[in-house]
Structures are given as C-alpha cells and as structure tokens.
Amino acid sequence: xxxxxxxxxxxxxxxxxxxxxxxxxxxxxxxxxxxxxxxxxxxxxxxxxxxxxxxxxxxxxxxxxxxxxxxxxxxxxxxxxxxxxxxxxxxxxxxxxxxxxxxxxxxxxxxxxxxxxxxxxxxxxxxxxxxxxxxxxxxxxxxxxxxxxxxxxxxxxxxxxxxxxxxxxxxxxxx
Numbered sequence: 764x765x766x767x768x769x770x771x772x773x774x775x776x777x778x779x780x781x782x783x784x785x786x787x788x789x790x791x792x793x794x795x796x797x798x799x800x801x802x803x804x805x806x807x808x809x810x811x812x813x814x815x816x817x818x819x820x821x822x823x824x825x826x827x828x829x830x831x832x833x834x835x836x837x838x839x840x841x842x843x844x845x846x847x848x849x850x851x852x853x854x855x856x857x858x859x860x861x862x863x864x865x866x867x868x869x870x871x872x873x874x875x876x877x878x879x880x881x882x883x884x885x886x887x888x889x890x891x892x893x894x895x896x897x898x899x900x901x902x903x904x905x906x907x908x909x910x911x912x913x914x915x916x917x918x919x920x921x922x923x924x925x926x927x928x929x930x931x932x933x934x935x936x937x938x
Contacts, residue, residue, distance in 0.1 A: 778859050785852040789845045796837045802830050843897035847890050854886035 806827045811821035861879035864872055 774859065778856065781855050782852060785848045788848050792837075792841050792845050795833075796841070799830060799834050799837050802826075803834070806830055840897050840900050841895050843900065847893035847897060849892035850886050850893055854883050856888055857883035857886055 786853050806823060809823045809826065813823050839921070861876055861883055864876045864879060867876075
C-alpha cells in the first residue's frame with residue numbers, strides 16, 4: 764500500500780472518529796438532561812408521598828438539592844458546550860474538505876477550496892464564541908447552593924450547651 768493511501772485512510776478514520784465522538788458527547792449530555800427531568804418529577808412525587816414527616820421531607824430536600832445543582836449546569840452551561848462541540852466538528856470537517864480539495868485544479872475546485880476554508884474559519888470562530896460563553900456562564904452565574912442558608916440556620920439555632928450557665932460565674936457558657 765502506498766504511503767499516501769495509508770495517510771488518507773488514517774485521516775478518514777480520524778474524521779469518522781471525531782464525528783462519532785462529537786455525536787456521542789452531545790447525546791450523553793442530552794441523556795443527562797432527560798435523566799434530570801425524570802429525577803425532578805420523582806422529587807415532586809416523593810415530596811407528595813412524604814406528607815408531614817419531617818425526616819422524609821429532609822431526605823427529599825437533600826435529593827432535590829443535588830438535582831437542582833446539576834440542573835443549573837445542564838440548563839445554563841451544557842447547551843453552550845454542546846454547541847461548541849458541534850461547531851468544532853464542523854470546523855474539522857470543513858478543514859478536511861479544504862485539505863482534500865486543495866491539490867485539485869480548476870475553477871470548481873478553487874471555489875470549493877475557498878468555500879471550505881471560509882466555512883472552517885466560521886466554525887472555528889463559532890466554537891471559540893460558544894466556549895467563551897460557556898466559560899462566562901460557568902464563572903459568573905451563581906450556583907444553586909443551600910449551604911449558606913444551612914450555615915445561617917445552624918448559627919441562629921441555640922443549642923442546649925450554649926444556654927447552660929457556667930456554675931462558677933452564672934454567665935452562659937461559651938462567652
């Protein structure tokens with residue numbers, strides 16, 4: 764087999780692998796969103812079943828908290844990451860088309876070469892923009908976390924140890 768043919772086969776397999784990889788990544792993210800939707804419905808049903816039982820409601824609250832933290836990512840950041848993956852795949856395929864058509868002669872081949880180079884540049888720019896937007900949302904959008912409210916509740920609740928007076932001074936312990 765000629766060395767040129769070998770590289771052509773490798774490039775073709777690489778393009779096929781990148782297409783499958785991008786599609787699998789996007790599909791995985793879509794399944795994650797569907798799973799989160801099902802878990803949200805389950806949390807609603809569990810809340811209804813818990814009734815007035817505080818222990819069960821606390822367990823449902825913990826379950827809901829993890830779902831909402833994951834929903835933040837899935838609803839705000841993940842769509843931009845999926846868009847960046849598709850744009851990157853488009854850039855790779857357009858660049859491969861430009862490389863494949865480059866050595867050919869003729870007006871049609873020249874036009875296709877120019878169009879594929881332009882498409883590759885547009886897809887690269889789109890991938891960069893989508894990645895930038897995803898990074899911006901990751902850094903700037905507030906996270907859904909109830910840790911601060913838990914800390915406030917713990918700080919505001921008086922414990923029996925804090926209310927016990929010191930036997931020597933008569934003042935509350937811990938001051």
